[in-house]
Structure formats: structure tokens, C-alpha cells
Amino acid sequence: MAISLKLPYLATAALSGLLFGAGLYVSQMVNPLKVLRFLDFGAIPSGGWDPSLAFVMGGGLVVMFLAIRFGRRRDAPLFDTSFHEPVFSKVDRPLVIGAALFGIGWGMSGICPGPAIALIAFLPNNLWIYLVAMFIGSYLGSLVMPSEGRERLPAAAPAE
Amino acid sequence: MDAFTPVPALIGGGLIGLASALLWLGNGRIAGISGIFGQLLPPARTVVWRGVFLVALIAGALAAAYLVPGLGVGGPAGKPAALVSAPAWTAIPTPVWLAVAGLLTGIGTKIGNGCTSGHGICGLARLSVRSLVAVAVFFGVAIVTVAVTRIV
Numbered sequence: 084m085a086i087s088l089k090l091p092y093l094a095t096a097a098l099s100g101l102l103f104g105a106g107l108y109v110s111q112m113v114n115p116l117k118v119l120r121f122l123d124f125g126a127i128p129s130g131g132w133d134p135s136l137a138f139v140m141g142g143g144l145v146v147m148f149l150a151i152r153f154g155r156r157r158d159a160p161l162f163d164t165s166f167h168e169p170v171f172s173k174v175d176r177p178l179v180i181g182a183a184l185f186g187i188g189w190g191m192s193g194i195c196p197g198p199a200i201a202l203i204a205f206l207p208n209n210l211w212i213y214l215v216a217m218f219i220g221s222y223l224g225s226l227v228m229p230s231e232g233r234e235r236l237p238a239a240a241p242a243e
Numbered sequence: 244m245d246a247f248t249p250v251p252a253l254i255g256g257g258l259i260g261l262a263s264a265l266l267w268l269g270n271g272r273i274a275g276i277s278g279i280f281g282q283l284l285p286p287a288r289t290v291v292w293r294g295v296f297l298v299a300l301i302a303g304a305l306a307a308a309y310l311v312p313g314l315g316v317g318g319p320a321g322k323p324a325a326l327v328s329a330p331a332w333t334a335i336p337t338p339v340w341l342a343v344a345g346l347l348t349g350i351g352t353k354i355g356n357g358c359t360s361g362h363g364i365c366g367l368a369r370l371s372v373r374s375l376v377a378v379a380v381f382f383g384v385a386i387v388t389v390a391v392t393r394i395v
């Protein structure tokens with residue numbers, strides 16, 4: 084409660100969201116066809132393949148990798164009492180099945196959750212159908228496998 | 244090469260990385276969009292920052308469209324291309340096709356605990372084995388899905 088409503092904390096979330104949305108636009112990942120042209124490996128022999136998505140991932144990974152390294156030398160982030168490391172560690176069946184289901188949805192549409200939300204800025208036809216379905220899917224997923232505990236640290240979870 | 248755009252891709256990717264770095268070093272949170280989105284639902288405990296982040300994400304995309312409209316994101320006047328249509332051979336109406344895609348994405352990212360951002364950027368940067376497996380599976384399955392549906 085205390086921490087989540089402080090101004091610097093919320094301002095950080097806002098600035099991060101702004102940069103994230105801008106990055107999705109600049110990298111053209113808001114264009115479903117651009118994503119599908121990466122996933123279309125069948126086009127490699129004919130030269131029609133678009134490797135741009137790999138460069139988006141690469142650019143993001145390098146920056147985030149350095150940030151993780153930097154964070155490891157600190158006890159806590161600037162505006163919270165601890166880093167919320169994901170607590171699951173095992174490669175289990177839900178992880179693989181979930182990733183596979185998501186892969187089908189991604190391949191069918193060329194949209195993943197980030198671009199789907201960013202596209203609300205432009206409201207292409209049928210976007211709401213996709214978003215409502217994603218919301219329902221997420222809810223159904225939480226019934227199949229309650230995972231709301233996944234962010235909790237083993238001890239001393241910060242009061243929210 | 245069909246409209247390969249390495250420079251905007253790297254710059255945009257860098258912005259996404261910067262956003263993820265800021266959320267991690269500032270608030271200690273993983274910038275995983277499916278998680279942030281999915282945990283707006285009960286029994287979510289912290290809705291406020293997630294709502295702020297998602298609204299800002301929409302605003303960021305809109306602001307970029309005004310600032311750099313000439314990037315060519317597929318549609319007219321700086322707007323992205325339309326969503327895909329269902330492949331004609333399936334005889335499935337497009338709204339149904341997109342609903343199925345959204346449903347699978349929602350369920351999959353929930354039980355798999357992440358999507359392209361959470362596993363793909365944050366997880367790989369943390370050298371998480373779980374994320375490496377998830378990324379390999381969803382990229383592999385998506386590539387097969389595109390090959391089978393011939394949607395492009």
C-alpha cells in the first residue's frame with residue numbers, strides 16, 4: 084500500500100511504459116505483418132525473410148543485460164525494498180505447454196501482449212475482439228493454474 | 244530481404260530495453276506485459292502501477308506515431324497495418340480467428356508465466372533457464388504455425 088502509491092514509484096512505471104510503447108512503435112513491432120514476416124522462415128530461400136525482429140530482441144537484451152548486472156550489485160531498487168525476482172525455477176510442464184499455446188496464438192496473429200496493448204492507440208478493426216479474448220484467456224489460465232503467488236518473495240514480501 | 248529495417252529495429256529494441264531497465268532498477272519489477280496485464284485481474288494485489296504502466300505504454304506508442312510518423316509501420320498516416328485476416332483456405336471468419344489467437348495467447352502466457360517481453364527480454368537478460376526454454380518453444384511453435392497456416 085505504502086510503496087505502490089508513492090509518486091517516484093508511479094512516475095517510474097509511467098516513464099517505463101512510455102519508453103516501452105515508443106520502442107514498440109519505432110521498432111515497428113506494432114505492425115503484425117512485420118512480425119509475421121520474421122516468423123515466416125519459409126521465405127528465407129527466396130530472400131523474402133525480414134530479420135528485423137531479431138534486432139529488436141538483440142537491442143533490448145543488451146540494455147537489459149547490463150541493467151541486471153548493475154542491479155546485482157545493489158540490495159534493492161531505488162523505489163522499493165527489494166527486487167521482485169520471479170520465484171519459479173524449474174522447467175515444468177505448464178511452462179512448456181503455456182509457451183506452446185502462446186506460440187500458436189502469436190503465429191496466427193502476429194501480435195503478442197505488448198503490441199496488442201500498444202495498438203489501442205490506433206484501434207485497428209477487430210482489436211477489441213483479440214483483447215477481450217486475451218483477457219478471458221488470461222483469466223481461464225489463472226483458473227487452470229493459479230500462479231498469483233509467483234511474484235511473492237520467499238520471505239518478507241513487501242506490503243503492497 | 245523484404246523491407247529489412249535494422250536501424251529502427253535496434254533503436255526501438257534499445258528503447259524497450261531501457262524501459263525494462265528503468266522498471267527493474269527503479270521499482271524492482273519485471274517489464275513483462277502479459278504479467279502486468281494479467282495481474283489486473285483478481286486476485287491482483289497491486290493494480291495502480293500496472294494500470295499506470297499500461298496507459299503510458301499506449302500513450303508512448305501514440306506519441307511516437309506523432310513524432311516519427313514516417314517510419315512506415317504498415318498503414319497510412321503513421322498508423323500500423325490492419326490486423327491479419329484469417330487465411331482464406333481455412334474458411335474461418337477473421338473475428339473468430341483473432342478471438343482464438345487472443346484466447347490462446349491469454350491462456351498460454353498465463354500458465355507459461357510470460358511472453359515476448361517477460362521471457363524474451365527480461366528473462367533472457369537474467370540468464371533464466373525457464374525463460375530460455377519458453378522463448379525457444381514459443382518462437383519454434385510460432386514459426387511452425389506461420390508455415391502451416393500460410394498466413395503471410
